[in-house]
Amino acid sequence: MFPVAALTAYLSILAVLSLYGFHRYWILFLYWRHYKSRAPLPTPPDPIEWPRVTVQLPLYNEFYVVERLLASVAALDYPSNKLQIQVLDDSTDESRALAERLVAEHRGRGLEIQHVARSDRRGFKAGALANGLKSATGEYVAIFDADFLPPADFLRRTLPWFVDPGLGMVQARWGHVNTGYSLLTRLQALLLDGHFLLEHTARNRSGAFFNFNGTAGVWRRRTIEEAGGWADDTLTEDLDISYRAQMTGWRFLFLPELVCPAELPVDMGAFRNQQHRWTKGALQVAKKILPTLWKSPAPFFVKLESTVHLTSNLAYPLVLLFSLLLFPSLVARRALGWPLWVGAIELTAFALTTASLLLFYSVAQREAFGGPLRLRAKDLPALMAFGVGMCVNNGRAVFEAFFNVSTEFRRTAKFNIRKPGEAWLAKKYRSARPVGALELMVGGYLAAAMAWSLRAGYYWSLPFLAIFLAGYLYVGFLSLRHAFQRA
Secondary structure, three states: OHHHHHHHHHHHHHHHHHHHHHHHHHHHHHHHHHOOOOOOOOOOOOHHHOOOEEEEEEEOOOOOOHHHHHHHHHOOOOOHHHEEEEEEEOOOOOHHHHHHHHHHHHHHOOOOEEEEEOOOOOOHHHHHHHHHHOOOOOOEEEEOOOOEOOOOOHHHHHHHHHHOOOEEEEEEEEEEOOHHHOHHHHHHHHHHHHHHHHHHHHHHHHOOOOOOOOOOEEEEHHHHHHOOOOOOOOOOHHHHHHHHHHHOOOEEEEEEEEEEEEOOOOOHHHHHHHHHHHHHHHHHHHHHHHHHHHHOOOOHHHHHHHHHHHHHHHHHHHHHHHHHHHHHHHHHHHHHOOOHHHHHHHHHHHHHHHHHHHHHHHHHHHHHHOOOOOOOOOOHHHHHHHHHHOHHHHHHHHHHHHOOOOOOOOOOOOOOOOOOOOOOOOOOOOOOOOOOHHHHHHHHHHHHHHHHHHHHOOHHHHHHHHHHHHHHHHHHHHHHHHHHOOO
């Protein structure tokens, strides 16, 4: 009975994961079909006709990056009499005094800039943005997180698109100022480039819903208001309001050619917090939005693609369970006397899923850097393993979302790290939570499975096990190293 149950569960999960792999092929198809279908850039208005814009900068204990953020925003090439800047500061440390001083200095140079501080973090980022809107004077609202460096022409390149009265939001692509710092930052850059260049472009230009990413975008203020305003009942307020706005009829636009650089987390603990927040928040939005969306008159294609988009993080606990079932499935098939060639079926599914990853992120890199389609051999296999290794952390986030476990909004700490070799271990805001032990335990379990497979002659299972083992060990060791290292 146990061998049959183990194999049934194992093969069922493999079938579901294969569907998620095939969805990448679907995104690639949509991308290649629609990537040239954007309307031409509208003629920019005369300078005297530029609309009034409020730039919101939500901050929470950003001592290392607040100065460069304000310098970058102060350099925006936009009529000063049409620009309001709000520093929405929820800080509880000395970064608040630093922000106040910098705001006073920029105001002394003629910039219309306010330091808007709250006595508590109620609603976290969503609460800060909603509070800022009370005193905002702009018809449009641009939002930048603390680690972003908007180019000087950002507003001049986004505002002309709003001549379309049905357009509610324009999203720029995220760039990366420290891609080459470490393997961790290189892998993050790969993931984000795929998300923006392929997923956003494919969804936006095929007519599906896509989302504002919380920063590096401009909103029509009326869109925020008609969507019901910023809500703090999920950890991803940006994803939530994006779907609410598009369900009311507003259209969004993604500009892949407009790049807004930002700092990638160099601390594994900070990256885990970020991924936990994004994963849990997406499932919270799915629970909140999908029932209403499916009852709406939106096209079936939009409903289906939105469902896959919002529930894609279900793959994390499935991959974790798949990892744990690998060993029992091997023992079970030996007990049942299954021939070795049956493993060819799994190898085929594994190869197709792997190929979807390699092709997806290779195309993303071609679009990001130009030139012919290329495989980055040193990073793409590592990216596959890395995604598996994050399944413990992100799988926990999925279960918390399903069972309504309340957790605080943990921001992603940044340290103003841009070049390889720059030190960050002695800086504040480092994550000191001793995480990583569970990943190492799963890695030890898979190492035992590899040893058994070698003795049993199940060589076809080794590619699965090797990638999974490498992923869990990398995430586990790096998490513990960053938690316990000292400068």
